[in-house]
Amino acid sequence: MGLTVYDLAGAQDDCRFSPYCWRVRLALAHKGLEAEFLPWRFTEKERLVFSGQDRVPVLVDGETVVSDSWAIMTYLDEAYPERPLFDTAQARAEATFLKYWAEMVLQPALAPLVLNDIYRAIHEKDRNYFRTSREKAFGCRLEDLPGDATARLKTVRQVLAPLRRTLGGQPFLGGAAPSGADFLPYGAFQWVAVVSGTTFLEPDDPITAWRQRVAGWYGDALDVR
Amino acid sequence: MGLTVYDLAGAQDDCRFSPYCWRVRLALAHKGLEAEFLPWRFTEKERLVFSGQDRVPVLVDGETVVSDSWAIMTYLDEAYPERPLFDTAQARAEATFLKYWAEMVLQPALAPLVLNDIYRAIHEKDRNYFRTSREKAFGCRLEDLPGDATARLKTVRQVLAPLRRTLGGQPFLGGAAPSGADFLPYGAFQWVAVVSGTTFLEPDDPITAWRQRVAGWYGDALDVR
Numbered sequence: 001m002g003l004t005v006y007d008l009a010g011a012q013d014d015c016r017f018s019p020y021c022w023r024v025r026l027a028l029a030h031k032g033l034e035a036e037f038l039p040w041r042f043t044e045k046e047r048l049v050f051s052g053q054d055r056v057p058v059l060v061d062g063e064t065v066v067s068d069s070w071a072i073m074t075y076l077d078e079a080y081p082e083r084p085l086f087d088t089a090q091a092r093a094e095a096t097f098l099k100y101w102a103e104m105v106l107q108p109a110l111a112p113l114v115l116n117d118i119y120r121a122i123h124e125k126d127r128n129y130f131r132t133s134r135e136k137a138f139g140c141r142l143e144d145l146p147g148d149a150t151a152r153l154k155t156v157r158q159v160l161a162p163l164r165r166t167l168g169g170q171p172f173l174g175g176a177a178p179s180g181a182d183f184l185p186y187g188a189f190q191w192v193a194v195v196s197g198t199t200f201l202e203p204d205d206p207i208t209a210w211r212q213r214v215a216g217w218y219g220d221a222l223d224v225r
Numbered sequence: 226m227g228l229t230v231y232d233l234a235g236a237q238d239d240c241r242f243s244p245y246c247w248r249v250r251l252a253l254a255h256k257g258l259e260a261e262f263l264p265w266r267f268t269e270k271e272r273l274v275f276s277g278q279d280r281v282p283v284l285v286d287g288e289t290v291v292s293d294s295w296a297i298m299t300y301l302d303e304a305y306p307e308r309p310l311f312d313t314a315q316a317r318a319e320a321t322f323l324k325y326w327a328e329m330v331l332q333p334a335l336a337p338l339v340l341n342d343i344y345r346a347i348h349e350k351d352r353n354y355f356r357t358s359r360e361k362a363f364g365c366r367l368e369d370l371p372g373d374a375t376a377r378l379k380t381v382r383q384v385l386a387p388l389r390r391t392l393g394g395q396p397f398l399g400g401a402a403p404s405g406a407d408f409l410p411y412g413a414f415q416w417v418a419v420v421s422g423t424t425f426l427e428p429d430d431p432i433t434a435w436r437q438r439v440a441g442w443y444g445d446a447l448d449v450r
Contacts, residue, residue, distance in 0.1 A: 091316040093400030097323060100387035162325035175318030 006058040009039035010121035014224045017194040019187035020069040021057045026183040027073050029221035031083045042126040085180030095181045102185045109159040112145040112152045117196040156200050168206040178214050231283040234264030235346035239449045242419040244412035245294035246282045251408040252298050254446035256308045267351040310405030320406045327410045334384040337370040337377045342421040381425050393431040403439050
């Protein structure tokens, strides 16, 4: 029985922009596991009832159902230990900091660059949900997100400083080859790349080169099909 | 032949406040290695000529001289592989991000809380050097560092968010036991603790509990003697 992932989609089936779903897509590619990525929209909560919660990603592996990107990564290393995402408990524990940095620092800094693009990219039936939930989270209308384009770019570039310095000195966050550590912030960059034309990295930024290295490493396995 | 560390000191020999030197003290304690920590002041550059550079920490191990806290940690894992600071290349590579986060995000946020305390704590002969170098780095007089006490505390608490969340879910940054990953930000907290009365963590902050766990783990081995 194959693996199935419920994967956030925009109006177009091939628009897969969730940073958390990207972690799972990368983790599966890393392990060389094939999966079917079912497009799912924000308001299709009833389709996830079987998982006991209402968010994606959800992984279905035979009788096993796992939700939450981090829990899915952990599950995959347990169920499919070859080509580990994290090669020791220490490597996994350290990556927790990267996870929270990506979620609490990087993604909030990128959000003002990308939320309106997401609003335009998502299915019409999702727009009310998206606007209401995001405006509540940010405390303002999508049209009134803080900063102008210049200020937002400045914030993002500043926030990226430790990532840039790290990747200026080593090919991947986990060393010589990509690993689960890389996928945590990589998902955030895909979030922007998939829905937005915004270019916020200089071509000579070490982060740009890292993104190309990760994409090149997995090649077709990351294609949305 | 024993190990020797050149260790930044204030006017008092037992005032050891360098975040980088603390990494080395912790790393040696972790490995159960005894060392002599020689007090060294900022302006005693001539005492370091043998090391080919002019900053501490410097580790002397027989014929081997290593400067830079990260290089010393790497050296210690190579020369004394038991009780590793990082148990795999992946764990070490991931910790590079923590290193740069501590240096480029955490320490700059803590600096306005602590620089004037350091100025008061250091030897009189170091004060001119310290004032000149720090005022150049921060672009203002020590007395004019940005923000008032409330704003600085707010910045620090915000910056600490991903560390707090991580340590709310696991005992140490490297998992169930302390490791090299913990020592990178821990040094920054020692920097403040040694010279300053500033309390910037709530008693119920998971970071407070983590600091106590690290200190408790090594006990006397961290004492300045």
